[in-house]
Amino acid sequence: MSNSGNSDDGSNNSESDDGGVDQEGFKKDLFDRIFEVHSTGSFATFGIIDSFVHPGISVDPIGTVRLPLSEEDAHTLVQASHKAPFGKGTETVVDESVRKTWEIDAGKIHFLNKAWQSCLDRTVEHVAGELGVADGAINVRAEFYKMLLYGKGAMFKAHKDTEKVPGMFGTLIICLPSKHTGGAVCLQHGEKSARFNTSENSAFDTAFIAWYTDVTHEIEPVQTGYRWVLTYNLINESKDPYRSASALDARTGHFAQALTRWQNLEDVPQYLAYPLDHQYTDRDLRLARLKGDDYPRARHVAQSCAVHGEFYILLANMSMHITDPNDENEEPEESELLLSHIVDLEGFTLSIYDSLKISDTLLLQGISYSDREPDVQRGGNYMGNQYAEIDQFFKDSVMIIVPSRFIMSFLLGRHYRHKALDQFMG
Template sequence: MASDSDHDSTTELLDEFRAIIARSQKDFLFTCSGSLSCDNDPKASEDANPVKDPVTIRWDPSDASTPASQCKITFPADSESLSALIGDMQQATFGLGGKDVLDESYRKALKLDTTAFSTNFCPYTAGIMDTVSRILVPSVSENQTCIVRAELYKLNIYEGPSGHFRSHVDTPRSSSQFGSLVVCLPAAHSGGGLVVSHKGKTINFDWGSATSPAVQWAAFYSDCEHEVLQVLSGQRVTLTYNLYACKTSPEPDKAVLNTPLAKHLEALLSNDKFMPEGGFLGFHAAHAYPHSSRSFQANTKSAPGGVPPLKGIDHVLWQTATALGFKCFLRPVIGYEAYEDGEDESSIVQGIGQRLAFDTLGGEVECLADALRDDYLSKSIHPEDVEWLNHCGRKNQEVALAYTAYGNQASTEYVYSYCAILIQVQGQGSETDEDSDTGMEVEPASPPVISSAPFGG
């Protein structure tokens, strides 16, 4: 039996580790940005001015008799030259509860799909993807390669005086999508700031206030809420891209073991007085992750229960625990209504789902939590059996599984899930048998590998 002093020493270790996690969490960025000058200064070096050729867009005219020469625009562009393009664009919709909706009070913007336009702008040659990989796709060791891919999604124009897009998250197109990239082309406008928020922090990218022509951009984790404020005048022209990541090596990154976080986690987990009966050390993930249906996964090559690319502190904690030899699970945290025996009033309690993919994902967001609860909550572990490193940080009602109520596209295949990372502690007396019943489905291979990246949606 554990004595009082054993208990005190493990409590102290656990509290220290909680403090380290809380501090580290603040260090992680959720967005990055840049500006590429379009001043054609012949003296500027290529590094300082990577957008050498003017950015050009060519598009399909809505009237087939319009000559191709009139369906081309070069940036920086003024209102007059943008008018032909604007005339050939359609109103942009957004996703709400699995349906595409046109509602100008929520989103007023024009769009062209990638089937209807092409551009010479390339985020790789412009150096944007290097910055995005460095900042948003956390470090991988030399023996790990990570493929980061940007897929052009839309051309949008938000026009003054009323273009805007209210708060939403970007609908995940596959479990390997981690982010979104917005590239704002040089065209005069005012207002229209892109405001990105995460855990109480907010950043406003106000591209309309640039004093000289530039291609300005921002990338962010696509589960972060964001909005386009009202454009007051002019035209705000953007290219949007979906960002995908795929780690190709199953090796945990040993470099993470040199951090204070790793030293403390090791001290805690190697202390045989800590959770002597075994159990789980849990962390309410800083980010939400795509939750997909098994039938959808069966049709793609992504493995059921596969772990999506983790973001920020979530990635670091996972890497650290796996590099220390512990098994980790990424699981949805579900809020559901429960009735106490003999009570008439229900209360919202949290449950941990058995896996991050389930059988009956439908279009109706409301059905999702119910379906999940019925599908596998009964078999899963209870949150009270977990030693938590942090609080959930959301009001109980918001712990609901999916929150793509407002997305930028309708989806019935992927929604985001609030998640927990669970680190399995074996305990002294507990079985070490791989097949011991944890109440959890085992991940394939060594997460966070995605064995075959389902690039694209």
């Protein structure tokens, strides 16, 4: 049960420090120093496999499939396929108004050409570099998941991929030679977007597209022909959290100086949180699994804290819980910002409480919830003479910076359970 007395705003109201810089100015400066660190990669990548190797695809029970894909072989593949489902809440459903395509499970597909694995490995190495994954050639592998066949009118509306196996951080698709039009992949992450079209020269070219799991993407309807795809889960097997995606050491001293300024504030915040670009499951919340710019930024802050010696860096999942009474006669909506699953950089759980209500003043930059869809929404159904209240949950992940003198009070925060958050986190 939530109790307003169990909140932890972690800071006092302070207008200025000894140097005349107020806390808001300091928080903006600290945010800017973290934000200016970037990886060499993007949230998604696309290209043509120049040195493509014929995989020698055999499908049970129909046998070898020719490349480029013929109309006859396409019909045979359909006979060996089933309609592709998708996740809807806790259920897996088939609804062709949302997803219309055919799929064949990995267990029925065999690659007869041994050279195919080397071709795939080269593609994965390239993709990992494009996505900015630290030491991707060493740590990243592709696990075959499904074969998909998109005929005329086939599509998949906007969605995000689920992390199907431990270490999965992204999806790789190989679009095999099969003449088609339409079927472009549209991707959106925050304010960034991309549209990749595999139809050009599709009869003979083999294209790849890869993206992070929390990137929203949509497959536009196929207009003619067949879009033929191999789908792989991208898995990061790194166990070394200190591999770097870019050279960050030059900025370390400057950030350590900013941490010293933090100590000299008149009223020192007990901790501050930086919202990460990507969302992470509890299982994958650790430095080695961070994606895109999140990895070099966290790595940079960790290095700076180590150089300074009096600060810790932690990771946590955070949810904004908004309750709308859904009744014009009641007070307007209420909101709570809650931290859960606080871990060190190796993913080891540190906190003894299940959730902690915090003030949004502890975020280095505020998060807007008005222009995004909730990750989970419950309620709103008609009950008797009124509609039930609506609970909305918006999930984010954050990096938390804590002065060493406050670390124990932070980790030993008041213990309470928040019923709605427990339901959301499962």
